[in-house]
Amino acid sequence: MRTIAIAIAILGTSLGALAQEGELDAMRGHVPLLEERTPEPLYNVENNDLRRIRAYPMQPPTIPHKIDNYQVDLNANRCMSCHSRQRVGDTQAPMISVTHYMDRDGNFLAELSPRRYFCNQCHVPQTDAPLAVENRFVDVAEILRQRRETQE
């Protein structure tokens, strides 16, 4: 009798937790786990080929074009078929920076360094999706300008 009561209690709390989890999961948009939610619309990928400025000097530049189904794996690197040193003459794409030809000891290699091979680890295309969280980032140039203004 006691075991049954304990079992029911455990089941009750876990079910409650399950339901609560479904409520709290913001990624699913507050839809219970057992219900299927209507997916968000897909947003358009920026494809205007215009370079964005970098938010800070070391920022990896964003990709101003679509990269749907670009193959980057052991066999082929679609990005490098335009952006590699040898290819930019034909394609007029910006060449990847010299740091991508350096290994971690600073030696220059003939080819793209293996640690830089997967472009999407740093470079990403942009979409017109609304911001999911507020962004309070301020460009350092803007901070300096404000500083100058207050000092004057």
Added chain:
Amino acid sequence: MIKRIKTLFSVFWRVFHSPSGYFSLGFLTVGGFIGGVLFWGGFNTAMEATNTERFCISCHEMRANVYEEIQPTIHFTNRSGVRAVCSDCHVPHDWTDKIARKMQASKEVWGKIFGTINTREKFLEHRLEMASREWRRFEANDSLECRNCHDEGAMDFTRQSSRAAAAHRRGLIDGDATCITCHKGIAHELPDMAGVEGWE
């Protein structure tokens, strides 16, 4: 029994040898015409059957490899619902060229029987060889199968992204590139591209 077969055969041979002695000219003409139509229709139907997607993916070599790979690409799934099936790109639409390609394809039957690519490993091992063959074919016929749908004369460059428009003007109009020169691996995964021109 044997005698009866022999007589039957000699009668058949006599008629077959000079049918005009037994049948009227009209019957032979009309009969020949109808027979011709039936033969031609049958031949063409059979050949068209080998051009369907169902036929191609009836072999696991195609279904498990290249058919799987085309599914996320634009030629299989897209907003307007136009789909290119295997033969749209891999078989010329022109009759003479189609027959020539079908004869070449008889070697693929050999490969099927002897299991040249019957596992994923074997398939990947042969992938560069097979892909190179298709690239050569497209280079040679100026990407004819692409152009069956994508005609550069009908392309509105102003509706393309500026990058695409510039590349097409440079390669396709002013240069001597053909579609496959740049658009390799557009419908299937690429083999190891080390050493392939344009993929340094």
